[in-house]
Amino acid sequence: MQFIDLAAQQERIRGKIVEKIEAVLAHGQYILGPEVREIEERLAAFVGVKHALSCASGTDALLMALMAYGVGPKDAVFTTPFTFVATAEVISLLGATPVFVDIEPDTFTIDADGLEKAIDALDAQDPSRHSLPKGFEGLRARGIIAVDLFGQCADYRRIREIAQRRGLFLVEDAAQSFGATYSGKRSCSLADIAATSFFPAKPLGCYGDGGMVFTDDDGLAHALESIRVHGKGSDKYDNVRIGINGRCDTLQAAILLAKFEIFPEEIELRQAAASRYGELLGDVDGITCPVVRPGCTSVWAQYSPLCANRAKVLDALREAGIPTAIYYPKPLHVQAAYAYLGYRPDDFPVSMSVASRIFSLPMHPYLSRRDQERIADVIRNAAR
Numbered sequence: 001m002q003f004i005d006l007a008a009q010q011e012r013i014r015g016k017i018v019e020k021i022e023a024v025l026a027h028g029q030y031i032l033g034p035e036v037r038e039i040e041e042r043l044a045a046f047v048g049v050k051h052a053l054s055c056a057s058g059t060d061a062l063l064m065a066l067m068a069y070g071v072g073p074k075d076a077v078f079t080t081p082f083t084f085v086a087t088a089e090v091i092s093l094l095g096a097t098p099v100f101v102d103i104e105p106d107t108f109t110i111d112a113d114g115l116e117k118a119i120d121a122l123d124a125q126d127p128s129r130h131s132l133p134k135g136f137e138g139l140r141a142r143g144i145i146a147v148d149l150f151g152q153c154a155d156y157r158r159i160r161e162i163a164q165r166r167g168l169f170l171v172e173d174a175a176q177s178f179g180a181t182y183s184g185k186r187s188c189s190l191a192d193i194a195a196t197s198f199f200p201a202k203p204l205g206c207y208g209d210g211g212m213v214f215t216d217d218d219g220l221a222h223a224l225e226s227i228r229v230h231g232k233g234s235d236k237y238d239n240v241r242i243g244i245n246g247r248c249d250t251l252q253a254a255i256l257l258a259k260f261e262i263f264p265e266e267i268e269l270r271q272a273a274a275s276r277y278g279e280l281l282g283d284v285d286g287i288t289c290p291v292v293r294p295g296c297t298s299v300w301a302q303y304s305p306l307c308a309n310r311a312k313v314l315d316a317l318r319e320a321g322i323p324t325a326i327y328y329p330k331p332l333h334v335q336a337a338y339a340y341l342g343y344r345p346d347d348f349p350v351s352m353s354v355a356s357r358i359f360s361l362p363m364h365p366y367l368s369r370r371d372q373e374r375i376a377d378v379i380r381n382a383a384r
């Protein structure tokens with residue numbers, strides 16, 4: 001059994017993938033070739049935003065978003081410690097400071113009340129209102145990166161309102177949620193700029209690294225386009241700002257075009273697999289199944305229940321030959337890389353508690369009912 005069965009997907013569309021790759025070999029435009037433009041247009045239309053710019057990875061997508069806002073030293077950017085390290089890493093790379101905010105206990109996305117408190121604390125320069133990182137003195141609140149975790153979106157209705165009222169920019173880290181919806185709108189259309197990833201294990205993945213940024217704002221799109229190619233001005237050898245080499249290569253765009261054809265159907269298959277897990281595990285003592293915010297849909301990048309008896313359940317699954325993973329065993333505020341922020345473990349109790357109980361089960365569009373029944377049987381026997 002596979003944790004994510006990319007081979008089953010490839011078997012379905014292998015002919016199409018080979019055809020698309022051969023077209024690139026024939027025209028030879030390996031950088032920013034016609035397939036790059038085509039996938040950008042397709043995904044912009046799918047998401048319902050004006051501009052989509054492909055780039056080299058989800059991490060570069062986030063980095064480019066912050067660079068478009070000119071984020072730098074003395075800037076504070078709010079995000080959660082319960083995410084993949086890339087979310088906070090890009091803040092640090094630009095010399096800015098991540099200010100962590102705890103998560104909601106059921107969706108694992110940023111807690112809007114906590115966010116408001118953290119902004120208040122920073123504005124008032126008063127860490128008794130909400131824990132603040134070392135060196136908070138003189139930091140200026142600039143923006144928020146909301147993370148759409150495990151396939152579902154953060155609570156953008158509330159977060160957008162806070163960002164607007166406080167004059168902060170809002171970036172959607174949609175690396176795990178491409179294809180999800182929030183109140184009828186697609187993920188990647190929910191903030192000022194959204195960043196997604198096409199890492200092979202993400203809901204829409206390529207066969208290497210890739211990413212995309214989305215925005216409705218013409219000015220931001222213009223800046224992002226320049227940042228993607230070394231801060232280019234009128235041409236590549238006119239450099240008007242500091243940028244990066246953040247291009248997506250044409251072969252990856254070609255592979256995405258082939259995979260995107262079956263993506264809407266794959267979203268439905270993922271959702272069907274998630275509901276089956278819900279039916280099979282919903283009444284198991286000691287297991288808390290993941291929930292989706294009312295009025296929203298998840299693309300189920302991960303299916304991650306909570307269990308106080310996690311070690312026992314994981315041992316039983318390993319013995320039965322069922323692959324599992326833990327996202328994330330250690331929140332960012334207790335990682336060595338972020339020791340410099342001086343946070344204490346109990347500054348973010350929900351993140352710590354979830355990290356100690358969460359685990360992820362095999363999840364992909366081709367997961368069979370039989371496999372899911374077997375997984376559920378093992379968990380039922382071990383969780384008690």
Ligand SMILES: *Cc1c(COP(=O)(O)O)cnc(C)c1O
Binds near residue numbers: 084147
């Ligand atoms: C995967 C991921 C990223 C980074 O994407 P890459 O393409 O691997 O650089 C950023 N944020 C989150 C939440 C992710 O899951």
